[in-house]
Amino acid sequence: MSVQNSIVPFFKPVDYVEILAQIHEELESCSQKERSNLYLLQYQIFKGLGEHKLMRRSLCTAWLKASNVYEKLIFGAWLKFERQGAEIISDFLSSCGRCATEFGIIDVAFELHANENPGFRGIDMLNGNHLSRIVSFQIGVEKIVCDRQKFAGLSIPFYAMLYGCFVESSFEDIDLSENNLSPSGMRLISDFSIKGSLNEAPSSLLLEILVFANKFCCESLKDAFDRKLASLVSSRQDAVEIMDCAIEENSPVLAASCLQVFLHELPDSLNDSKVFELLSNANRQQRSIMILQPYFPSTLY
Incomplete structure (x- = not known):
């Protein structure tokens, strides 16, 4: 253990009353994003003073004031770890109010904002009036019929493939068999391109589509399947x-x-x-x- 690591648990300012007053003053005027760090500093000071009940209260408040999902994950795990430690304070949880029931598993997908620019939708399909409205993707021996415009809206690569200068843009049948995608996966992608929402599917199929979406830069598709997998x-x-x-x-x-x-x-x-x-x-x-x-x-x- 380094000297620094051995000192930190005993951090104790010369005038702890002054530093605690300063933290209280800053908490009155700081932004929401800064609050959790100030409560964490307060926790360290109380830990140095041996005030176990107060230090846990500060850590709990840091968790309650967390400004992002990662702070919630870290502080929640920290609280749970402290609760399991040797220095258990019997009335800690009751003194923390709602912390008693809420520092468990959280909905990460809900906490993390969706991609604000998730897809390629809204782009006008130029020079596409002469093209068929549908396109079929061959996966092995199966053909999956898709809406050309909706599918092209999934990403720039697919837009270029279906409406650009690539030779595939004139095809009504395109072979995508060499992309480790199953016919079931392509049908799910086709449904998503039309509805913008997911159908139920096993996790193995969701992973398959996530890899495909990342390969072809389908950001809206990738974000949706990323979140669905996270919930599982x-x-x-x-x-x-x-x-x-x-x-x-x-x-x-x-x-x-x-x-x-x-x-x-x-x-x-x-x-x-x-x-x-x-x-x-x-x-x-x-x-x-x-x-x-x-x-x-x-x-x-």
Whole structure:
């Protein structure tokens, strides 16, 4: 353990009354986004003073004032971990009000805003009057009939394929068999292109379509299936199996849902070799996907 790490738990300002008063004053005027960090600083001060009940109250308030889903995940897991620790305060949960029932699993897909510019819809289909309104995609021996304009609206690549200068734009039948997509998957995509909503499907099929959507830059399709898959993550085994795909396909909602499961099961999850390997081997880009942060390659610095 480093010197810094051994000192932090005993952080105690020279004049703790002054610093606590300063935090209180800043809380009166700061923005909502700054509140959780100030309560976290308050928590550290109370921890240094050995005020366990007050430090847990501060951590609980930090959770209540969290400005984003990741703070809620971290503070919620922290509270749960503290509750399991050796320094349990019997009346802690009752003193935290609604925290007693609400720092469990949260709906990550609901908390994370949908993509504000999710698709390619609204683009005029130029020079397409002479084209057939329908197009068939061949998947193996099956043909799935789709609305050409609706399908082209899924992404720029499909717009270019169906209305651009590619030779496929003049075809009524296009072979997409070499894209690891099943006929069932293509039918789901076709329905989504028309209705803009999802039909029920097994998770294996949802993963298949998520990979396809990422490959062809179908942002609205990818966002919808990312969120649907996220709602199905219910166990550590689910999270371990799906996290690799979430990272590979740059699916932040799904990755955050998997991360929540790992955090919610601390410290047991870190004793799972698969979880430990997955988290400890994650590089900077992979971590940025888990917490929905922009990734800047080191070459830019």
